[in-house]
Amino acid sequence: MNRREFSSTMVMLGAGVHAATAQGASSDKSAAYYQEPARKLPVKQCDVVVAGGGTAGVVTALASARQGAKTVLIEKKGYPGGTVTEGGTALHSFYNLWKAFPNAKKRQVVKGIAQEIIDRLAKVGATTGHAEMTKGFNYDSMCTAIDTEMYKLVTFEMLVESGVHVCVGTMLVDAIRDGSRIKGVIAESRSGREAIFAGSFVDCTAIGDLAARAGAEYTEPNDYSVANSIGVANVSVEKYHEFLKSSGALKEYSEGMRSGKPGKIVRLHANGRKLPAEFRAAAGKIGMSVVITTVHDDYFMFIKLNCRIPGKPTDRDAVTRTELELRKRQAKAIQVLRKFVPGCEKAFIARTSPTLCIRRGRRIVCDYDITHEDVIGGRHFADDIMVYGFHDSAPRYQIANGGTYGIPYKALRAAKIDNLLVAGMMITSDHRAHMSTRNTVCCMGQGQAAGTAAALCAAKKCAMRDLPYTELRKALETGGVYFES
Ligand SMILES: Cc1cc2nc3c(=O)[nH]c(=O)nc-3n(C[C@H](O)[C@H](O)[C@H](O)COP(=O)(O)OP(=O)(O)OC[C@H]3O[C@@H](n4cnc5c(N)ncnc54)[C@H](O)[C@@H]3O)c2cc1C
Structure with missing residues (x-):
């Protein structure tokens, strides 16, 4: 299973925004209008x-x-x-x-x-600079990540x-x-x-x-799920690596500049099928992707939470419902990391996206x-x-x-x-x-x-x-x- 397949499996398991939240909230259908007066603009x-x-x-x-x-x-x-x-x-x-x-x-x-x-x-x-992939290089040859x-x-x-x-x-x-x-x-x-x-x-x-x-x-x-990503701090990149290796789930790996030092782990990607079943199930429910890159010690720069939007990215009310759903998923993601991933027991959200991230x-x-x-x-x-x-x-x-x-x-x-x-x-x-x-x-x-x-x-x-x-x-x-x- 490649990264895409893993994330789409997670999305499917995540099953989009809960049906109850999708009801009755489409745009106001009332026929009332207000005629804006013309304005002189600078x-x-x-x-x-x-x-x-x-x-x-x-x-x-x-x-x-x-x-x-x-x-x-x-x-x-x-x-x-x-x-x-x-x-x-x-x-x-x-x-x-x-x-x-x-x-x-x-x-x-x-x-x-x-x-x-x-x-x-x-x-x-x-x-990280252009860090060569030493594992999983049929996906990309380099990992270039940024602060x-x-x-x-x-x-x-x-x-x-x-x-x-x-x-x-x-x-x-x-x-x-x-x-x-x-x-x-x-x-x-x-x-x-x-x-x-x-x-x-x-x-x-x-x-x-x-x-x-x-x-x-x-x-x-x-034609895509939307997502919101979080930066997660107070985690151990090395312990996450060990966890993936010992589960036989390490799929991508590269080393580059991290916290000012070369030769450090900067990208890890898990093979979803090989992750412990309980972790996989919990992550799947919230559309959580487990690819990480980082340029800092003790930090996972991106944890993505994918979700199907109940409408289109141009529909304000559908976006509003999805923003709320994704924020709930972010909070759950921290619980999942704390519970299943060694070195993440005291993880917390250090960064969120200000708005929904769309792929299209x-x-x-x-x-x-x-x-x-x-x-x-x-x-x-x-x-x-x-x-x-x-x-x-x-x-x-x-x-x-x-x-x-x-x-x-x-x-x-x-x-x-x-x-x-x-x-x-x-x-x-x-x-x-x-x-x-x-x-x-x-x-x-x-x-x-x-x-x-x-x-x-x-x-x-x-x-x-x-x-x-x-x-x-x-x-x-x-x-x-x-x-x-
Ligand atoms: C969840 C997710 C994960 C991804 N993962 C990767 C990855 O790992 N690697 C990779 O290479 N690519 C990845 N992509 C794809 C890539 O990040 C995007 O396709 C790319 O960044 C889009 O660039 P853009 O310039 O089209 O849009 P953006 O970078 O989104 O820029 C659009 C800008 O326009 C502004 N804007 C919008 N409307 C208005 C308006 N009306 N008035 C003023 N400003 C406005 C926005 O605020 C924003 O700053 C991912 C995308 C998503 C959503």
Whole structure:
């Protein structure tokens, strides 16, 4: 059973939100309406608006500002970072799956700004570095994990240093269309409601708020469980390792930098089938995943609690019920760890995600939709903006010969809107292909291309579709992007 299968078994055992909580709480169906009066809003002008300062958005805004574009980043939370700081375990993946393919060359296939962030984190002891997997390397060849709190600070500082106007605590609430172009967005913060006009726009909201408000075509596949993750402190990584080894359940293992020292355990993954039955049953009831990564002693950085949402991630009331359910599951997870895992007797929750972590919200229709065959066949395109070599369903699905496939520029261009790009989990309709393109490092790579292209288009006052690929490619190569297929 691989990690995915184990987590989906856990989700099935967890059986989603309890039926009783799902009743009678859908949106208010009353027919009453209130007509909002028109309002005169202050207008801010810039070159590029990036909506959403998460995994892709941070890199998008950095890339845009570094091209000299006056860039505004709109982020609803109080910090940048997004799901990379809240949902996952390791950043998948800067490398190809070379360890699973004896003839494949070891290659770092994502570099550029994404690697720069890791370098900055390394300087403050906030990453494991690229730690080679010594067990379970048919899943990934490297484990790159981060200190989630330092990631927020380091990326915030990088954005400010690059001259991005970072607007945290600011919600994108609407878009203003002008024919086939977007003229501006409407944002709300405690400073008020404002219109922000720009030449180019990039939607990095994960859920597709900007694209949807601008009238882009989209679907809502609702094909994943949602999750919330907790950071658990006062635990022994070494004892958890011993426990997994003695149960015959150790499946993945890697050593890297931890609390400033090299050669320490930084990733452990259990084979669910081999876990003691009682532990497995208790974890299964709450959709608890038992993959851990860490950059600190005595700390499990991510314990995920998966759950089926009784609705869609865009349904407020369904989200509210799931947020409550997941918080209950988090509390139960601590009880499970304390009871079954040696070294966790005094464990406690040190971090929770501020909001539900989704694996997919809206899927925005773009000029090209990357297929499963493109991914596993290692297809490259004449307009590649990056290459990528990881699949979250490995070893079941993996990229041919441990190589790479390309993400084409056309896969980031929202269909039928001239000046909108999307980056992150919003691209790719096929669930199997999305299991590759949605991963953090792929989202970051897409961000570098989207930010660069948005800035170039704003400067040339041209539509995203009219940007000559050679110009984009040159700028990306100058920005350190790797292209070898
Ligand atoms: C539980 C879970 C586990 C995962 N595990 C892994 C893993 O181990 N490794 C891996 O590589 N990937 C993993 N992934 C996938 C990966 O983390 C995500 O797909 C990726 O981080 C998504 O990046 P993004 O930029 O699209 O979205 P996000 O990083 O979520 O960024 C979206 C940002 O937009 C902001 N925003 C949203 N709406 C608005 C609005 N209207 N106005 C202003 N701001 C807004 C949000 O606050 C957020 O900061 C996991 C995902 C989940 C949910």
